Amino acid sequence: MVRNVHTRRFPVASDALVPLLETLGTPEDRLWPVADWPPTRLDGPRVPGTPAGHGPVRYVLEEVTPTRLRFRFTAPAGVHGHHEFLIADGTLTHVLEATLHGSARLSWPLFFRPMHDALLEQLLDRAELALTGAVARPVRWSPYVRFLRALGRPRRSRVRAEV
Incomplete structure (x- = not known):
């Protein structure tokens, strides 16, 4: 079982975080670091059942509230679980929980986890x-x-010049 948590507390009320989370996966996204990573996109309205993803990672939106977005993984193969964004007490938290099967047991620790950690920070x-x-303290x-x-x-x- 994988449980991966990234959290940061901000000197603001939780209400100030809600508008940021509302932009996630939209063309006006203020959270996702699109300059360095494949953008995350919702493939439809912000309602349960909407497909979404970034790069090779695909998921379906399962739960939507002003302070929570929860997605269930549909790809890559061998990753069964969810990830979610939570807002509480001036804190933004991302939690990924999954069981890994097959090649994902190697690809998660060798590739996906380090990249995921850098992206989330x-x-x-x-x-x-x-x-x-x-x-x-910007992430490095x-x-x-x-x-x-x-x-x-x-x-x-x-391209070699042909002579």
Whole structure:
């Protein structure tokens, strides 16, 4: 069983976080770090049953309240569980809980977890910036995350001049 939690407390009332969460997955998204990661998108209205995802990760919206968004994973294969965003007491929390099967037992710790952790910390940085105008301690990608990102970068083909 995987349980992965990212949380940050902000010097604001919870009500100030709700408008940020409302933008998640929309063209006006103020949380998702789209400059560095594939955007997360809702493929329809913000109601239970709406498909969503980012990159190879797909999910279905299961629960929507002003202070909670919960998604059930549908891909990648072998990942069974959910992830959710929660707001309480001036805190934004992301929780991922899943059981892993097959190749996901290797892909989660070797690839998805380090990338997920970096992405979520950047998301919390964006929330901090939106709420306070600054980020006290911006996340820095680990050398391993930089390595994984370099592996995923499309290679430029070298064109040889024909003589």
